[in-house]
Amino acid sequence: MTKLRISIVQYLNTAPLVWGFTNGPLQGKYDLSFTVPSECAEDLRAGRADVAIIPAIEYQRIPGLAILPDMAIASKHQVRSLLIVAKKPIEQVKTFALDSSSRSTQVLTRILCAEKWRIAPEFSEAVPDLPEMLDNADAALIIGDPALRISLGIAKDGWPGAPGQTVCQAATLGFTGSELLYVSDVVGEWRRLTQLPAVLAVWALGRELAAPELTADFLASRDFGLAHLGEISYEAAQDLELPEQALEAYLRDNIDFSLDAENRRGLELYFEHAAKLGLIGKAKAIQWAPAKSAAVKL
Numbered sequence: 266m267t268k269l270r271i272s273i274v275q276y277l278n279t280a281p282l283v284w285g286f287t288n289g290p291l292q293g294k295y296d297l298s299f300t301v302p303s304e305c306a307e308d309l310r311a312g313r314a315d316v317a318i319i320p321a322i323e324y325q326r327i328p329g330l331a332i333l334p335d336m337a338i339a340s341k342h343q344v345r346s347l348l349i350v351a352k353k354p355i356e357q358v359k360t361f362a363l364d365s366s367s368r369s370t371q372v373l374t375r376i377l378c379a380e381k382w383r384i385a386p387e388f389s390e391a392v393p394d395l396p397e398m399l400d401n402a403d404a405a406l407i408i409g410d411p412a413l414r415i416s417l418g419i420a421k422d423g424w425p426g427a428p429g430q431t432v433c434q435a436a437t438l439g440f441t442g443s444e445l446l447y448v449s450d451v452v453g454e455w456r457r458l459t460q461l462p463a464v465l466a467v468w469a470l471g472r473e474l475a476a477p478e479l480t481a482d483f484l485a486s487r488d489f490g491l492a493h494l495g496e497i498s499y500e501a502a503q504d505l506e507l508p509e510q511a512l513e514a515y516l517r518d519n520i521d522f523s524l525d526a527e528n529r530r531g532l533e534l535y536f537e538h539a540a541k542l543g544l545i546g547k548a549k550a551i552q553w554a555p556a557k558s559a560a561v562k563l
């Protein structure tokens with residue numbers, strides 16, 4: 266039998282979800298590939314993958330999908346790896362470069378601009394290179410490990426600005442075209458707007474493939490990952506050349522790997538806002554893949 270193909274986000278935040286597949290008892294069972302979130306969605310849409318972790322908004326844009334229950338890349342209060350970096354206070358921003366690896370957070374950013382900051386900047390997409398983005402726009406959205414690296418840098422050298430913002434010298438982030446940069450955490454801003462968490466990514470697959478045994482493998486892989494956060498952080502610290510303790514704190518405190526009731530409410534409200542702004546059609550209800558009644562422990 267050929268192995269199911271799984272398309273996986275290459276950032277650290279997804280490592281716990283797949284640790285059972287990459288470093289645990291389910292190693293070798295599936296055919297794994299790693300890329301940025303926007304490409305994971307394209308892999309599923311184009312049939313290059315059978316299962317993918319997709320930006321949550323893409324569930325609304327790709328027909329015929331089911332979502333695996335109880336798991337996600339979500340964040341309750343502050344995420345640290347989804348950042349808006351602006352050359353001026355956010356209310357004055359007129360041009361905005363959006364990380365082309367992102368789909369979910371691009372939409373969150375547009376919602377925040379329209380409904381929180383009441384600005385209507387001109388948006389463009391760009392590869393995640395902060396100095397280049399800020400050479401061409403007043404503000405930039407950057408996601409994933411490159412954003413986490415920025416967060417860890419400004420934790421040392423920045424200072425608090427307006428509520429939820431950090432201000433730093435532009436030079437701290439390797440940018441010379443302005444004196445100060447204003448950094449906002451996208452989940453922090455979303456939480457202040459809605460009092461709810463943000464769900465960034467979900468496991469999705471074609472409905473015909475959804476089966477309790479498959480859901481059970483993904484849940485078991487996630488639980489195996491959560492039991493090995495120390496090991497995951499140790500390995501990531503070597504790869505990313507970032508401090509192990511800070512990476513472990515990020516995985517424990519900033520990322521939430523569940524789809525609990527509060528996260529599901531956050532996700533539904535997000536779909537409603539996106540539909541209201543015309544970024545998706547009318548939001549469709551979530552079709553869940555079936556699960557076994559009791560979790561399996563690896």
Ligand SMILES: C=C(O[C@@H]1C=C(C(=O)O)C=C[C@H]1O)C(=O)O
Pocket residue numbers: 274276278279302303319320321338344346347366367368369370371408409410412465466
């Ligand atoms: C928390 C994050 O969430 C990611 C953000 C995504 C998006 O903006 O489309 C998609 C997948 C997630 O892995 C992150 O990458 O830092």
